[in-house]
Amino acid sequence: MTRPPLGAVVAPARPSPARPGSDPNMGRSITPIPFPLSKGQAGIWLAHHMAPGCTFYTIAQYTDLDGPIDVAVFEGAARQVIAETETLRLRFAETPDGPVQWIEAGLAADWTLPVHDLSGEADPEPAARRLTRTLLGQPFDLTSDAPLFRWHLIRTGTRRWIWFQAYHHIVLDGLGLALVKARLAEVYSASLRNEPARGEAFVPLRELLGSPGYGPGTTAWEEDRAHWLALLAGQPETVSLAGGGVGWERDFRRETCVVPQGITDALATLGKSLGATLPAMLAAAVAIYVGRLAGRSETLLGWQVTGRFDAAARRAPAMLSNTVPLRLATAPGDRLAGVVRDAAQQTRSALGHQRYAHETLRRDLGLEPIAADMFGTLVNVSSVERASLFGTTQGLTYNLSNGPVRDLSIVCYEAASAGMRVDLDGNTELYTAAELSRHGRRLLRLFDAIAGASPDTCLSELPLLDDAERADLDGLGSGAVAPPYRAVTSLIAAQVAARPEAPAVRAADGTELSHADLWAWSGAIAARLARLGDLRGKPIGLAAERGPGLIAGLLGILRMGGIVLPLDPTQPPSRLAQILAEAGPVAMLPSEVIQLIVTPDEIRRLADMPAPPGGSWQLLAFSAKEAWFKCQWPLRRRFLEFHEVEVDFAPTHGCEGAFQLRPSGMAKPEPQAVGRWFVEGQVQFCMVALEANR
Numbered sequence: 001m002t003r004p005p006l007g008a009v010v011a012p013a014r015p016s017p018a019r020p021g022s023d024p025n026m027g028r029s030i031t032p033i034p035f036p037l038s039k040g041q042a043g044i045w046l047a048h049h050m051a052p053g054c055t056f057y058t059i060a061q062y063t064d065l066d067g068p069i070d071v072a073v074f075e076g077a078a079r080q081v082i083a084e085t086e087t088l089r090l091r092f093a094e095t096p097d098g099p100v101q102w103i104e105a106g107l108a109a110d111w112t113l114p115v116h117d118l119s120g121e122a123d124p125e126p127a128a129r130r131l132t133r134t135l136l137g138q139p140f141d142l143t144s145d146a147p148l149f150r151w152h153l154i155r156t157g158t159r160r161w162i163w164f165q166a167y168h169h170i171v172l173d174g175l176g177l178a179l180v181k182a183r184l185a186e187v188y189s190a191s192l193r194n195e196p197a198r199g200e201a202f203v204p205l206r207e208l209l210g211s212p213g214y215g216p217g218t219t220a221w222e223e224d225r226a227h228w229l230a231l232l233a234g235q236p237e238t239v240s241l242a243g244g245g246v247g248w249e250r251d252f253r254r255e256t257c258v259v260p261q262g263i264t265d266a267l268a269t270l271g272k273s274l275g276a277t278l279p280a281m282l283a284a285a286v287a288i289y290v291g292r293l294a295g296r297s298e299t300l301l302g303w304q305v306t307g308r309f310d311a312a313a314r315r316a317p318a319m320l321s322n323t324v325p326l327r328l329a330t331a332p333g334d335r336l337a338g339v340v341r342d343a344a345q346q347t348r349s350a351l352g353h354q355r356y357a358h359e360t361l362r363r364d365l366g367l368e369p370i371a372a373d374m375f376g377t378l379v380n381v382s383s384v385e386r387a388s389l390f391g392t393t394q395g396l397t398y399n400l401s402n403g404p405v406r407d408l409s410i411v412c413y414e415a416a417s418a419g420m421r422v423d424l425d426g427n428t429e430l431y432t433a434a435e436l437s438r439h440g441r442r443l444l445r446l447f448d449a450i451a452g453a454s455p456d457t458c459l460s461e462l463p464l465l466d467d468a469e470r471a472d473l474d475g476l477g478s479g480a481v482a483p484p485y486r487a488v489t490s491l492i493a494a495q496v497a498a499r500p501e502a503p504a505v506r507a508a509d510g511t512e513l514s515h516a517d518l519w520a521w522s523g524a525i526a527a528r529l530a531r532l533g534d535l536r537g538k539p540i541g542l543a544a545e546r547g548p549g550l551i552a553g554l555l556g557i558l559r560m561g562g563i564v565l566p567l568d569p570t571q572p573p574s575r576l577a578q579i580l581a582e583a584g585p586v587a588m589l590p591s592e593v594i595q596l597i598v599t600p601d602e603i604r605r606l607a608d609m610p611a612p613p614g615g616s617w618q619l620l621a622f623s624a625k626e627a628w629f630k631c632q633w634p635l636r637r638r639f640l641e642f643h644e645v646e647v648d649f650a651p652t653h654g655c656e657g658a659f660q661l662r663p664s665g666m667a668k669p670e671p672q673a674v675g676r677w678f679v680e681g682q683v684q685f686c687m688v689a690l691e692a693n694r
Contacts, residue, residue, distance in 0.1 A: 005368045014515060032091070032102035037170075038209045040307070041319055041358035044170045045092070045099050046406070048142060055139050055229070056251060059177060060166035062663060067393030069161045070192065071153065074390075075113040077188035078151060081196075083108035085180060086205040087171045087318045088149055092142045103205065107147060116154045124156035132164050136400055140168040154577025156435045169319060175306050176317035178384040183317075185388040192391045202353035204314045214355055224356035227349070229364060231327055232374070236298040240376045240407050241290060241439065242430035252405035252425040255436035259412075259420040259447055266451035274337055276344035279381035281450075282412050283326055286379050288459055289446050299330045302375035303347065305354040323358045324350045325374060331461060335614035352520045399423065410443070441466070489558050492519070513548050518555065521548075525556025525589070532587055534675035536561035541585040543567040553589050562587075571597060 037045060048057055082088050089107045093100055122128040131154060140148050148171045154162040167177060183199065190197035214220055262277075271281035283303060291299040307320035326346050328339055365374060380402070388395045402411060402425065409425040422443070426436045442464045449462045465473070492515075495504070500516035513521070529535060540562040544550040557564045565585050567576060 003034040014408050032095075032104060034100035034102045035206050035209075037092075037101060039317065039359050041101070041170050041209075042099070043359045044319070045142065048168075054251075055137060057169040058136065058140065058166055058228065058401055059169050059172065059174065059403050060136050060164070061177060061181070061397050062165065062180060062252045062400060063163040063214065063388070063395040063397045065161040065163060065390060065393050065395045067159055067391075068389065069153070071113075071115055074153060074188055077184055077191050078113055079108045080187050081180065081184045082111055082652070083319055084183070085202060087176065088147065088150075088180070090148060090171050090205075091145075092170070094143065111147065111630055112154045116152060119155050119160075121158050124160075127481050128154050128162055129158050132162070132400065135164055136166060142168065142170065153502055159656050161393075166400075171319060172317055173306070173319050173321035174304075174380070174382065174402060175308070175314075175321065175384065176319070178397075179315065179317045182385075182388060185395065186432050189389060189391050200315065205318060208313060208316050208318055208320070223358070225351040225360075225364065227353045228361050231346075232325060232361075233367065235327065235374070236296060236300055238300065238374060238376050239290065239294040239296055240430065241293055242407065242435075251428050252409070253428050253431065253433055253436060253463055254400075254425070255424040255433070255440045257422050257424075257440040257444055258418075259422060259444060263448050264415075264420045265445060270451065270453075270455070271340060271344075274340045274344065276340050277347070278414065279383075279412075280344040280347045281340060282381050282624075283347060283379050284328065284340045285447055285450055286377065286410055286443070287326065287328040287330055287343065288336075288339060288450075288462065289464070290377050290461070291328075292332075292459065292464055297329065297331035299327070301326045301329055301363060302378035303350060304378060304380035305350055307354055309355055320353055321356045322356075323375070323378065324648060325354075325361075326350070326379075332458065332460035334459050335455070336450065336453055336457045336459065336462070339459070340455075376407045378409045380409065381414065382411060383414045386413070408439075426645075443623060489555070492555065496645075505551050507547050511548060513552075515586060516553060518548075521552040522555035522559055525553055526560040529556065529560045529562065529589070530589060535586055536588075537563065539563045539565040539583050539585040541565045541567050541580070541583075541588040543569050543588060545569060557589065558612065 001401070037371050048054070058667055083180060086103045089104045090101050091104050116131060118124045118127045118131070131152075135150060135152060139149075139512060140146075142148070148168040150164070150166045152164040165177065165181065172180070183197075186199055187197040262531050267285075268278045271278055276284070283301065287299045287301055288297070290301070294334065302323045303326045305322050305324055306314065306318065307322040308314045313320065317560060328342055328346070330339065361375065386397050388397070399411070399413075402409065402423075405425045405427050406426055407430060409423075411423045411425070413421040413423075415421070422440070423441070424436050424440050426439075431439075446462060446464055447464065453462065492504075495502075496515040496519045501514050503512045504515040504518045505513040529540065540557050540560075542550070542557060542564055544553050554564055554566075565583050
């Protein structure tokens with residue numbers, strides 16, 4: 001299906017003549033000097049390259065301009081801001097010593113502003129929203145020659161414009177995004193008056209990222225490290241409101257709600273009486289919400305800070321933001337005043353230690369760089385002014401994306417009037433739209449309750465559920481309401497019956513499986529597993545790469561009644577060893593087995609093979625030429641653990657158990673040496689492949 005046209009693209013405006021205050025050197029060629037990435041940038045670089053082509057790390061907003069805009073002047077102002085702002089001209093490259101960045105001096109002179117005229121569309125506003133979604137979905141390439149920002153000017157009416165702004169997070173954070181927008185408004189307004197734009201120059205980027213006088217071994221760095229490690233000593237387990245562990249960084253879906261101004265003012269008043277700012281009050285409220293839903297006496301939140309330590313840095317656009325922990329008591333018997341005062345103290349203290357990088361703290365805690373995290377819910381309170389004047393035209397700015405979301409991110413936008421906007425961004429793999437909507441309604445209900453509560457109120461007295469939700473819970477307790485449950489296998493079976501030829505699985509390479517094909521494939525796998533015995537209710541390892549086979553294997557295990565234990569074949573052997581040791585699967589289903597269907601005749605010889613002397617084995621799964629076993633016998637060679645091991649089996653000697661082991665890629669041991677493989681050192685699992693000499 002083709003996308004409807006989004007409107008004609010107007011040729012970029014011709015460069016406007018230099019105006020007072022513009023940078024006369026914006027087009028001058030200067031030899032770039034590479035410099036290393038900051039801690040935060042290095043983390044983003046690594047995460048981006050683990051998912052190339054993703055848009056997780058795009059931050060974006062748009063400014064709704066209600067009034068006339070001079071396109072030529074706007075483009076000239078944009079060029080000046082690009083020339084003034086080093087972070088917008090960053091380039092990146094991988095070197096033998098690691099990634100580096102440098103500033104491209106001539107980018108501003110070569111840059112042009114894309115202008116889209118949608119005013120002729122039947123309905124310009126929806127067309128503009130479609131266009132911004134398309135632009136937001138375009139990934140950035142960190143090593144290409146293209147800028148790591150995108151600005152588009154979209155016309156939706158005679159006096160209506162939208163300025164779309166998107167950046168890769170490696171060059172800019174949320175505060176930086178607001179600073180660049182405000183600077184362009186200043187320069188544009190001054191250019192209309194034919195005057196130089198006021199305001200101090202931004203701090204040079206290398207000086208800003210280098211944090212002179214701050215690093216390992218310095219007093220400030222060691223004090224910050226000690227502060228955070230003391231706060232996290234014996235830290236509570238990370239909790240996700242999605243149930244289960246915190247997910248990978250992914251795209252998000254958003255639920256937006258507005259806190260009425262009266263409730264916002266009441267929260268600020270209560271906070272002031274307890275020595276807390278409105279941001280601290282909101283952090284306390286979110287901690288109470290998470291702790292109540294998760295049933296935790298202590299709640300750990302991620303708290304977004306700017307990472308800027310002085311006045312000059314606070315006016316510097318760059319990627320400096322950081323996430324620090326808040327650890328708050330949220331037991332049902334705790335008092336509201338205590339949580340608020342604790343949040344006030346911790347948020348104030350965080351500002352004095354905010355330069356200690358989140359990535360460094362993760363390493364201090366022994367967390368893996370990407371796969372683990374210390375937080376579930378993140379809280380960010382933005383005090384940035386939404387409104388700006390572009391000449392006489394009022395501009396209101398709305399956020400589109402704050403970057404990747406691992407679990408749940410709650411962003412509150414303070415406003416002088418008309419209420420406080422709250423965005424709940426949930427990881428698309430963890431939260432449905434309906435779940436986020438429920439969280440939004442409950443959070444607003446909690447804000448309202450806290451705003452009208454006494455400081456001595458117990459947390460257990462603060463309501464979260466509405467009347468309908470309470471009625472449902474009461475009904476479940478009395479048997480009046482039946483939970484709407486259907487097994488996933490029955491739901492898929494219904495789709496197979498209703499739409500057998502419709503696509504059920506589509507792989508990245510274009511391969512498709514219909515509902516009927518998927519059902520037949522998974523049924524064959526379920527039947528094969530059933531031949532191993534009664535495995536219902538028992539864990540079965542699924543070691544398959546991503547693709548249709550993974551879905552077929554998962555569904556086959558469920559249809560057989562087993563419990564799916566997913567195993568990523570690309571994980572390190574030590575990690576797989578830990579999973580297998582803790583989960584204890586009774587069978588394994590590797591990719592090779594999923595891809596082949598065999599008959600009982602083809603595996604009879606292997607299934608009848610006797611156990612090795614002094615040990616035992618159990619047939620797990622099989623293919624036309626291989627069988628996978630769980631072996632429980634002493635092994636002397638530690639390098640055999642979780643490596644593929646070939647077993648040469650001679651059918652003529654099968655009744656006597658004559659076989660040999662050898663690690664893949666090594667010379668076959670002599671027959672008389674085989675016995676010495678089973679001497680000392682226990683391993684619980686060793687995956688072996690048996691190949692019949694047929």
